[in-house]
Amino acid sequence: MTGWRRVLPRFRTLRARLTAGLVVLLAVSCAAVGVAAVVGVDGFLTGRLDAQLREAGVRFPASLEHGGASARADRVVDDHDGDEHGDTRRQPAGTFGARLVGGDVTQAAVVRSGSGPGDLSVTLTAHDEGTLAAVPTDGRGHTVELSTLDHYRVTAAAGGDGDVLVIGLPLEPVEATVHRLLLVAGLVFGAALALTGVAGALWVRWSLRPLDRVAATATRVSELPLAGGEVALPPRTPGTDTHSEVGRVATAFDRMLGHVEDALTKRHASEERLRRFAADASHELRTPVASVRGHAELALLHPDPVPEKVTRALERIAAESARMGEMVDEMLLLAQLDAGRGLERTPVDLTRLVLDSVTDARAAGPGHRWTMELPEEPVTVTGDGHRLHQVVANLLANARVHTPAGTEVTVSLEAAGGTAADAGTAVLAVHDNGPGVPEDVMPDVFERFTRADRRRTDATGGGAGLGLSIVTAVVEAHGGGVTLESRPGATTFTVRLPVS
Numbered sequence: 279m280t281g282w283r284r285v286l287p288r289f290r291t292l293r294a295r296l297t298a299g300l301v302v303l304l305a306v307s308c309a310a311v312g313v314a315a316v317v318g319v320d321g322f323l324t325g326r327l328d329a330q331l332r333e334a335g336v337r338f339p340a341s342l343e344h345g346g347a348s349a350r351a352d353r354v355v356d357d358h359d360g361d362e363h364g365d366t367r368r369q370p371a372g373t374f375g376a377r378l379v380g381g382d383v384t385q386a387a388v389v390r391s392g393s394g395p396g397d398l399s400v401t402l403t404a405h406d407e408g409t410l411a412a413v414p415t416d417g418r419g420h421t422v423e424l425s426t427l428d429h430y431r432v433t434a435a436a437g438g439d440g441d442v443l444v445i446g447l448p449l450e451p452v453e454a455t456v457h458r459l460l461l462v463a464g465l466v467f468g469a470a471l472a473l474t475g476v477a478g479a480l481w482v483r484w485s486l487r488p489l490d491r492v493a494a495t496a497t498r499v500s501e502l503p504l505a506g507g508e509v510a511l512p513p514r515t516p517g518t519d520t521h522s523e524v525g526r527v528a529t530a531f532d533r534m535l536g537h538v539e540d541a542l543t544k545r546h547a548s549e550e551r552l553r554r555f556a557a558d559a560s561h562e563l564r565t566p567v568a569s570v571r572g573h574a575e576l577a578l579l580h581p582d583p584v585p586e587k588v589t590r591a592l593e594r595i596a597a598e599s600a601r602m603g604e605m606v607d608e609m610l611l612l613a614q615l616d617a618g619r620g621l622e623r624t625p626v627d628l629t630r631l632v633l634d635s636v637t638d639a640r641a642a643g644p645g646h647r648w649t650m651e652l653p654e655e656p657v658t659v660t661g662d663g664h665r666l667h668q669v670v671a672n673l674l675a676n677a678r679v680h681t682p683a684g685t686e687v688t689v690s691l692e693a694a695g696g697t698a699a700d701a702g703t704a705v706l707a708v709h710d711n712g713p714g715v716p717e718d719v720m721p722d723v724f725e726r727f728t729r730a731d732r733r734r735t736d737a738t739g740g741g742a743g744l745g746l747s748i749v750t751a752v753v754e755a756h757g758g759g760v761t762l763e764s765r766p767g768a769t770t771f772t773v774r775l776p777v778s
Contacts, residue, residue, distance in 0.1 A: 292489070293482050300478040301471060308467035312460070319459055323452040327431045328419035330370075336435050336443035338366070339375035342385035343441075366398070374400070374430055374446040377437070381411045384441075388427065401426060410434075410444055421449065429453065488528040499535070504542065511539045554613075563606045571599030608744045611665075612726070615751040621662035628657045628704055628775075631667050632691055639674040645683030651690035657704050659775045661756045666775075669752050672745040673708040673771050681712030693777060703758075706773040715764040723762060724750045749773070 366373075371391035377384050387398035402410075406424045413420050413434040423429050432446030498512045574596040578589065629652055640648045659666070670689075677687045687710045715723060722728045727743040746760075749771075753760050758775040 293479070293486055296482045297475065297479045300482075301475045304474050305467075305471055308463075308470065312463040312467060315463065316456055316459055320452065320456050323455060324419070324421075324431060324449075327447050327449070327452065328433070330447060331419055331431065331433045331445060332417070334369065334373070334445060336375075336437070336445050338369050338373060338387075338389070339377050339385075339443040339445050340437065342375055342377050342387055370447070372448040372450075374424075374427060374432070374444075374448075376402075376410055376444040378407075378411060378442040378444065379440070383407045383410060411442075413444060415442055422446070485522075486524060489524045492528050492531050495535070496531070499538075511535055511542075549616075563602075567599055567603045567606055571596055571603060574599060605744070608748055611748060612744065612751055615755055621665055621752075621755055623660055624663065625658050626661050626663040626666055628659055628666070628691055628706065629653070630656070631663065631670060632689055632706070635667060635670040635674055636689055638671065639678060639687075642675070643678040646678055646681070647684070647686040649686065649688045651688065653692055655693070657691055657693045657777065659704050659756070659777055661775070662752075665752045666756070669749045669773065670706070670708075672749050673773075676745055676771075677708055677710045677712070677769075681710050685710050685712045702777055704775045704777050706775070707770055709768070709770045711767050712769060714766045714769050715762065720762065720764060724760065 366389050369389045371389055373389040374386075375388070376386040383402055386400050386402050388400045389398065403425050406426070409422050409424065410432070413422065413432055415434045415436050417433060417435055419431050419433050421429060422432055427448070429449040430446040431449055431452075432444055434442055434444045437443045495512050502511070574592050577584075577592050578596065584592075632650065632652065636648050636650055639646075674687070674689070677685070681687070687708065690705075690707045690709070692705050719728065724746050726747040728746070750760050753773055753775065756775055758773060760774075761772045763770045763772070
């Protein structure tokens with residue numbers, strides 16, 4: 279089974295299967311033709327032997343009998359011992375004759391090529407005599423095997439005095455012809471199979487060229503970043519014959535690529551329009567939001583007495599205006615990052631940045647326990663210090679807002695991680711022992727307008743759900759990545775940035 283498993287993978291490709299199938303079919307056809315030819319030639323030559331036996335009759339075995347009618351002028355007398363021998367005239371070499379009386383062989387002889395009269399006798403074993411005795415006297419040819427003479431084609435007939443006369447011819451010429459035919463057929467068919475295998479492989483390869491081009495195109499398409507941005511699909515498969523199956527597959531694939539390209543183009547155009555709209559709307563909203571906030575704060579500073587309800591309303595207007603201003607700034611930042619607008623590229627000390635961010639978070643959330651694990655040497659990366667500070671602040675705010683008071687939040691930083699994958703990378707981790715992120719939220723936690731903890735939105739005032747999406751966008755703009763691991767009692771956001 280192991281050997282077959284090693285061989286079978288070679289025939290997994292369509293080209294190999296088609297070639298192997300062609301060779302197998304040709305081999306079966308050649309075998310059928312060869313068997314039919316061998317059987318036909320063997321039957322034809324055997325029939326010729328039977329015709330020769332019928333034409334020769336039983337004159338030779340009848341001449342082996344001594345005395346009586348057998349003493350004729352055509353008998354040969356051995357001058358040395360005076361024994362009489364059979365009539366060999368017009369008998370081909372190898373002719374066998376025997377006389378049986380009561381199932382026992384009384385005389386047996388064979389005509390030998392170039393033999394004298396004294397060389398006709400042949401010795402038969404008991405098994406040979408039994409074989410001859412079993413030949414039916416129907417005048418038809420039968421194949422027997424004699425131990426001293428090999429295979430013979432014999433026929434038997436009843437004699438005139440109650441004996442049985444058997445005459446036979448050797449099958450060696452027939453067998454030699456059949457063996458030679460087998461050898462020639464094997465050589466010819468083997469050469470035909472080899473040539474067909476090579477020619478068939480080339481033909482199949484040529485016929486499947488459009489399919490190879492389709493596969494190559496599909497491979498290139500699978501390597502393209504289709505998730506976002508403008509995508510240029512590879513050129514279509516040229517020169518395909520739509521009348522063949524492979525050509526129809528290539529044509530259908532090209533048509534599908536055309537639809538995909540149209541859909542990607544439309545999607546990209548739609549995203550560009552939406553991105554421009556978000557950027558323009560965010561930019562245009564900044565002024566009226568700031569104006570509303572300014573008027574509300576100005577009204578609160580008015581020295582004249584103001585009813586308490588009006589004061590409360592003005593305070594809410596100022597607070598919501600500030601919140602809306604932050605949301606507008608975040609949307610504008612995301613729009614700028616989506617448009618590929620470059621960030622500042624200056625050395626940033628992450629150690630100092632973490633210290634400042636944790637100090638701010640401790641002031642905003644005194645009910646939490648804040649700890650830091652920082653290296654002795656500063657960790658420096660190249661990037662936008664303001665945006666990286668926003669990343670850390672958003673992660674700390676996320677831990678503060680979505681965990682109850684008393685939760686321990688640990689911020690750790692190291693120049694390179696403990697694995698080879700983190701070599702040359704600054705690893706920043708924010709870990710808390712809070713309730714964790716719900717499983718149904720985790721797949722979309724970095725998407726825009728997704729709140730990490732829907733259960734606390736109303737109680738905490740919530741947010742627009744843009745904090746973690748800004749973290750992802752800023753980190754990816756710096757060539758890094760963000761991951762989340764969360765379970766009840768352990769939630770960790772890990773940011774990886776390339777070091778300077």
